[in-house]
Amino acid sequence: MKRYLYLWHRWLGIVTCVFMALWFVSGMVMLYVGYPKLTPREHLAHLPALSAQGCCVSLGEALAVADPQPARIRLSSVAGQALYLFDYASGKALAVDATSGQRIAPTTRERALASAGQYDPHAPMTYRDAVQEDLWSHSRALDAHRPLHRVQLSDTDGTLLYISGQTGEVVRDASASERGWNLIGAWLHWLYPLRGIGLDGLWSNLVIYLSLAASVMALLGAVVGVMRWRFSRPYRSGSRSPYKGWARWHHVGGLLFGALAITWIFSGLMSMNPWRLFSSAQPLDTSAYQGGPLNAAAFPLSVPQALARFADQGFTARELEWRLIGGAGYVVGQDGAGRTRVLSMHDGQVLQRLPRAVLEQAAQAIGPAMQVQQLEAYDFYYYARAEQSMLGHLEKRLPVLRVRFDDPAQTWLHLDLYTGEVLGQLDQPRRASRWLFALLHSWDWLPLLTRRPLWDGWMIVLSLGGLVLSVSGVVMGWRRLRR
Template sequence: MKRYLYLWHRWLGIVLCLFMALWFVSGVVMLYVGYPKLTPREHLLHLPVLGSPAPSVGLDAAMTAADPLRPPASMRLSTVAGEPRYLFTYPGHSNVAVSAVSGQKIPAVDREQALASARQYAPQAHAEYRGAVDEDLWSHSRGLDADRPLQRVELDDSDNTLLYISGQTGAVVRDATRLERGWNYVGAWLHWLYPLRGIGLDGIWTNIVIYLSLAATVMALLGSVIGVLRWRFQRPYRSGSRSPYRGFARWHHLGGLIFGSLAITWIFSGLMSMNPWQVFSSATPLKVAAYSAGPLTTTAFPLTAQQALARFDGQGFKARELEWRLIGGAGYLVGHDGAGSTRVLSMADGQVLTRLPREVLESAAKAVWPEGRMHSEQLEAYDFYYYARAEHSMMGHIEKRLPVLRVKFDDPQQTWLHLDLYTGEVLGVLDQPKRASRWLFALLHSWDWLPLLHNRPLWDVWMIVLSVGGLLISGTGLVLGWRRLRH
């Protein structure tokens, strides 16, 4: 039996140690440079204040021009290519833009429109058109699907920024600086095995990552068992050492004993990040859409965009983007400024609010699970399930403000909602499978543990030391595997 343990570990290692070494090296890069994305902060920072030119087309006319047959999932007013535009999203369909000046639906975005959007993003930089792509190295994210094809424009600014512009709306949807692009070749692009994308393997890319991670987990487990079996706890070997190996094999043995369990948890949690076989997907999820209590229609929004902008301006708030939101059947207009602050205009009484009343959100949340009990609490500090991450990290661009309202239901999946008191947005849906993912992926893979996250550089030291330990195991394994193949 021992012989088979050695053989399986050896040959799995020969195949997989290269991948493991690449994962540990690229993981360290990802601690500081994430995959390119346009964060909400960057998006708002490059928008002008709404109002010049003034939006002269009403929301009703814009919705009709966008799609007269179905209501949108979301609608915003923003400035795109120098003019105010209504932006609509439809689940499973391409995004749509309508000019708030002419009332015309924006056709497919061409070169001139893309350059106009780039000039708005960076007025002082020269913009060079780089052509259209459906998907490339820095645009693999599924969140961009509704905007494809993407127009690319390169800026000659200090960051040599590459902009990706929606082919549907003309809005800038991604920026990738020279630094991000350079580091990503040995960072996220490598870590997620994106070199396998775009070469005909896209359909099986997910399964490749899942089964490589699974095999690497088995390999690491076997190695830990063998490492313990080969260690002399009581009587040393003739050499006086408790390890029978020398050279790279000895370093591999000792590294595995010291860092093996942590390497196993890291590889296994990487596997869990892929949600393999839908283990973190609920069979009976709550219908959170009931929180809105209806589709987005103009009847809930009697005030025009111009009137809303005037109300915000009267409070000294300079909105750069407006977002229409339905909460419990009542209409609200959320304004965003360039600093990331928000104000909410109630359509019922015309009041401008800094925060929505807690009871408004609780009443709307009750519709999500009307037949059961609901418990709510207002969090004034971060905890294990609600916390902020660095902006460049995977979900760090989602702003996690405090206080926040947590609502718990007694449905079969024990679902929790996190509701933003500043905008009314549902920030997260956590049922039992997703809370399990929080433990098996986020904690074990990124060490999202508040005592570490709140005490940097302690978190950095911890992550780098563990990564070096993992690289020691995989690097020495790579050398041993190469020697075996040579012979």
């Protein structure tokens, strides 16, 4: 039996240790440089203030030329024009000119350059091409905007912009520094080199089964390592390990860092939601929270009136969003710093935060609520991360409402008091993912996250230990194959 443990560990290690070494190196890069994305703050910072002069056709006119039943409606500036932007549950996006009321055609080269010019009016630029997908646009969030036009800016950051082929918006920016670090960061960590070479359909399963093989290999290694360590009396050499050279580094490194290596590889496997372990069989339907489809009747105030109300409060809006909460209409304004104000269509008041009772009443339409709690501080399930992390760009403001429902999946909703937005669903499978992925993989634990650089030191030391473990395994595997 011992022999089979050694053999399985050895040959699985020869296959997977190279990937483990790559994962540890790229993971350390990802602590500080994330995969390129356009964060909401970056998006707003590059928009001009909305002007009521010459704007706009009514929301009803814009809806008449758009497709029916949009999931989201915004007013923003694209390529120097005010546009109504419509997003749909099907994953489609389209735009309507807010001045003429005409539907915007798919983006042309000239419009892409104009959009890039709004993003940075001072930088020389070069139109590159239009692509469906490339190294820095492997993201399902961009599917509604494909094809993507690429425009290279000659600014100090060497920024590459991705322009929506449907609406003309800038939907992603990637600086030269981000692109360079990501070649040994997220792009490598997620094995994106396997995409774009005809393996896209197999990519997910390749990552899952490589991670599974590495998890088994590391677990077997931990068992073998303990078996080979002399706890009571040393070997004749005086050492408690029978190995020398790289093998000794591997043995001792495995005893020190093996358990953490196992948790990291296993939690990386969990990040892929293998075999849909974290997908609920009965997800909670939250459509009733809105209280009906978005339609013009719920928003009697025009765009100029809404902008004037915001301006009266000293608030300069760069983007507007129309939102229904429990059947009542609200217009959410955002400024260049990401701050928000809410204009109630009921009484025309501009609010910094929505009344808690409004959100509670809207949530009751979804189903029976077990408990409603207002969080004044972050906890294990609701917390903010650094912007470069995978979901760090998502706004996690306080206070926030947590509503627990008595549905089969025991779902929790987090409701943003500043905008009324449903920030996310946490049912039982997703809460399990919080433990098995986020906690074990990136140590999303508040006592560490709130005490940086303690968290940084913890992650780097453990990563270096895992790197020693995997590199020594690569060396021994190479020597074995050469024999």
